[in-house]
Structure formats: C-alpha cells, structure tokens
Amino acid sequence: MSSTRSLTAADLATRQAPGLGGLNPTVLGLEVRRLVRNRRTVIFAVIAPVVLFLVFGLNKAYANDPDGHGNVSAFIMVSMALYGAVLATTTGGAMVSIERAAGWSRQLRLTPLSPTAYIIMKILTAMVLGLASVLAVFAVGIITGKPSMPVYLWIVSGLCVWIGSLVFAAFGLFLGYLLPTENVMQFLGIVMALLAFAGGLFIPLSHYPQLLQTIAKFTPLYGLNQLVHAPLLGGSIHLAWVANAAAWLAIFAGGAIWRFRKDTARV
C-alpha cells in the first residue's frame, strides 16, 4: 500500500483547536450578511421603526412641545429606536430556531465551534442589527431636524437603548430554542407589537384604563422603556423599572440557558 501521507504522532501534536471556541471575525461578518440579506428582517427591524417615527414623531400638534431635557419628538424617536432595537435583537436571537430546523446546528457540531461560542456569536450578530436599527432611527431624526435634546443625551439615550436590547436577544434565543420552526418569525412580529403596546412604546400608558396600566407594568418592555427615557426626562429612576427589566432578563436568559443546555446535551 503506497501512501503519500504517513501520519506520525508528531503530526497529531501539531493539530490545534482554534482559540475562542472558534469564534472569529469572518464568521461574524457572514452572519451579519445573512441577516441583512433577509429582506423581511431588514424591513421589520430597520425600516418599520423609521416609518413609525416619521408617522408619529413629526406631528406638528405636539412634536415641538418640551419634554424633560428635550422635546416630544425626541421622546418618540427614543421609543421607536427601542422598538426597532428589540425587534432586531429578538429576530437575531430567534435565528437559532431556523438553524436548528435546518439541521445546521448539528452540522456545526462537526466543527470546532463550541456551543457557547455559537451563542455568543448569535448575540453579537443580533446586537449589530440592533445597533443598525438605533442608528437608522436617530439618523432619520437628525435629517428631519425635529427631535431636540442636548448632544450628550443623543449618545446616552442611544447607548441605553442598544444595551437594553440585549434583554431581548436573550428572549429571541429562548424562543428560538423553544420553537424549532421556520415560522417563529411571523409569531415574533405579533408578540413584539403587543409587548410594545403594553410597554407604552406606541401610546403613553396614562391613556389606558387603570387595570390595563397595572397589568402593563409587569410586561417585559415596560421597565426597559421607562429606563431608556430616564436620561431625557431627568427625574429619579424608579426601583420598579429596574426590577422589571432585571426580572425579565433573568427569565429570558434563564430560559435560554435551560433550553440551550437541553439542546446540546449529548443524547
């Protein structure tokens, strides 16, 4: 048997596993490209919040009214940026559902990519889309010239929205592991719209009946919505807002970790 390759023990020793569990810029770039290539995702996470801002944020009847350190238009811009960012990160997280349904997760187990690195990659990708969403809404805000607030508040509010949307990356992952189906995205669109209404992103909660207001305070976007507007409005930060956001982060992240562990358990 002639052999052009004669493996030795020394050859085995030269074989190394990659660092960071296989995570690398090339793969992140390709993951972002996949998200952007999906027209639905771009329309939902980037175009929709921009359109909503243009519809609600420029109304002459109230847009220029002062609100905290800025005006109402700035307040609505922050709301819409949050809506876009959480839609983006939820969608990004829920991509695992499609990948599991397609058998891609199994394929990845034949590569050095570790399950933890995979999850981190999904979160980072989701956060890139979330950032695109915030930047798009803020950029349109600047172009229209309506939203007004000090420069530092543009930066602080934007960062708060972006970092806060991490909570929903966990939500997306949880749903993605819970519902291994190609249809999870349709389901998400409806759920996120309901949560946005309940969290007071579209209509101020004070316009709701008392009972609904009370219920709304326990929904996942309520705390986050209050917190991201806090820098603009000034005033104190309520413990209930922090508790709401922290509790939902714990629930989503805990759920995602639970399902993820179940998924990667070697059968």
Place this chain on the structure above:
Amino acid sequence: MGLVPDGAQAAARSLPPAIELSGVHKSFGSVQAVNGIDLTVASGEIVAFLGPNGAGKTSTIDVILGLSQPTSGQVSVYGMHPRQAISRGLVAAVMQTGGLLKDLTVAETARYTASLFARSQPVAEVLDRAGIAAIADRRVGKCSGGEQQRLRFAMALLPDPELLVLDEPTTGMDVEGRRGFWAAIRQDAELGRTVLFATHYLEEADAYADRIILLRHGQIVADGTSTQVKALAAGRTVRATLAGADEMTLRGIPGADSAEVRGDTILVHSSDSDAVARYLLTSTPATDLEITTRGLEDAFIALTSDDTDSSSPGAPR
C-alpha cells in the same frame, strides 16, 4: 492489515489508531441500536460499514463523531475524545442529512466553515477538488441534492482531516451523481486519508473499501477484506440426507460455516463447499447430496437479516 508504510513503523508505534471502540453500546429507550461493538481502525485504512437500515451504522458513526454519547463502552479517535479530535480538525464527516444554510452561497458556506478551524485548506482549492468551483457563487438553496452533498464533502475536506467519515453519502443521488461523488472520494483517498463510510449498497462497499465490516442488529457479524466478506457472503449450501446428525458435529466439518438440521435433511453453509461435500461423502453415510449457490445479494441479505439467528456465520477476523 498492515497499511502503515514500513518506514513509518517506528513512528506508528506511538501513533494511536484512527478509531478505537471497545464494548460500545447505545440504546434509545428499549431499542439497542449498538449492541457491543469492538473495533480498531488503523491510520490509512478505507473501511466500509455495510448493513441494512437499522443495523446500527449511523448510531455507531454518531458515537465515533461525538454526536452522541455511548450508553456504555469507550470511544477514542486518534487517542482522544471525539470532540477534541473534531476541534483539532483531525476528523471530518459528511452526514446523511447535515443541514446547510440556504441563504449563503456555496463559497460563503465554505469560508464560514474554514474560518472555524485553526488551520484550513484554501477554499477555492477545496471547491475545485469537490467539483463545485463553477457554482461557488450560487445560493445553497438553489443547488441540487448532489451539489449540496459535494458542498458537504468540500466542507469536510477544509481542515484536511486525517479521518474522513461518510454516512451513506450518496443517498438520494442519481447514478451520475453517485459515480461523480465516489470518483472524488476515491481520488482523495489515494492521498492516504483514512476513510470510514457507511452504505447499504454491497457494490459501493466492494468497489471502494479495502475492509468491509458487516453490521446487523448493532453488532459486527463479519469483518474482513472485500474478498473475504464476499467469499463468506457468496458461499454455497450443501444439502444432504443424513439421519441422526446434530448441528454441533456438523459445524465441526472442515470448511463449514454454519449448519442446520431439519429432520433427516441437513443444510451446511460453507465458503468451501467442495471440502464439505468431500467430507460428507467419504466420512459419513450422507446421501442425496446437493450443492446450491446463493446469489451475492441473497447471501448479503441472509447475513444481515433477522431470521438467520440459527446459522450465524463465523466471522473471519
């Protein structure tokens, strides 16, 4: 099977086998998918797992690749845990139903995979070797089944693995695609890569493997060169009338692989029917001797199907 080149024998002493399974069992609930497999595959061998659906081929491969944990028993690949061997790019696989992302192109999928390994072959070169360089910019979702399978093959080649595992790689391909795929594999195997593939096609095992392992009910029922297994499978049945015979004695006949007694009729299965016939006619009062040949396909079915428990063939090892 000494497939390690002579000059490398000193090095080979410290080289662990490509695959080592000892006492591997795998059960799903009450179903025993793998029922005690001991197997050593040396570096450089081309091995076929041959058996019908449900023989335990895929379950065994899953264990070798670390995709599933054996219920009991030991697995090592190049002396390490399968997962470690995969992380180091020592082992790669083309699975029956490995998923692909429809929204990436062929080249992007390969680049994605390549980037995950510490060391990878150039993507363009590998696509060329898998025969899909021409469709590099095509979306995976628009590729045919055969093209997708070649892409999976290309992905498996990227880390330049020492061991390549293929689980029924040509399922669902037409004759043309099947031939092309095997041509690519064969060309690649000539470089000295260790290859383990599962198939339920006798011809595929015969044509491409230098060692065939026959599986049935999660156990190895035969293990040898293609010629050995073929001889075993292509054996003849010697039928004769012999009163008062018992199976144990009949199995002791030189050349007999198995025997069956039905009243006064005896059936001796053998890969050397001449020796059996000679013995029966010269050393026993057997009469009405008849020698029948089983077709290759029939024999294979007989070796691997359910109702042959009374005549399980001796395995050449």
